Amino acid sequence: MNATPEPLRIALALGAAGVPTLPLRQGKVPFGNCRACADGACGGRPNMKSAGPCQCPAPCHAWAAATTDRHVLTSPAWAPAWRQAVAVAYHPGGAGLTVVDLDNAAAVAWARETLPATRTVPTTRGEHWIYRGVMRSSNAVRPGVDVKSLMQYARWLGPGDGRILAVPPAVRALMVKEDTTPARGGVASSVPARATWDRTVAAGCRHTERYVRTGLERGLAMVRAHTESGAGSQAFGVARFLAAQHAQCPGPCGLDAMGEEIVAVAVLVGVPETYARRAVANGLETASERAA
Structure with a gap:
């Protein structure tokens, strides 16, 4: 490419410092998978939770595509993404880091009272607190708080200020046991096998029924x-993403019905109903707050 886009300049600098990066498209989300990788047809990349054989040269699979390799970052396969990129993300776990994402003023106040001060980066609505060390990632560990490390990405918003401390026990304690899906069978739940969203509950949605159902x-x-x-x-993330797609709709869009479908599926794979409902509710609420 003749002129290096600014996001790529940032990514190359981060890569040189050992921080794996990837481009973010409009909406500040990763680029979608190519046709060969769509719907898991490729089997996934070797470094994903379900390790697969995918060696796709394109920036598919979000965080799993993050790299420090200058040749990959500047490759023809990545060039279209960089031309459209609006921001840069990085894989904290790949850089040996954990990011506590504080999404609002209340969450920031909680962190200042509870966690040891470390390097902080201002965000649109809150702060990123960066610690040294890796751990499991989880969204909605408490209101307005996500933990991003392994198998997650965080938006790059600058180097921040302060000395980076090791991940404290208080952060590791946020990983509640109920986030681990128990074995199938024996999950008590009042959720029906399938509660269906349809157009009748979305009279004010600007999207087609096919668009909504596909997503x-x-x-x-x-x-x-x-x-x-x-x-x-994952249920939290899906709820947040879907709700964000309807931020500009006059409403109603039937988000509650979508939430019920997400809860039902989460429960079917073993998530306790109480936790599933809380995760989905937090996801819907987070998207609404960001749209406000």
């Missing part, structure tokens, strides 16, 4: 794929 089904498949752990966190 919802893809999200449900992502939750369904987490049969060992992380289904609760």
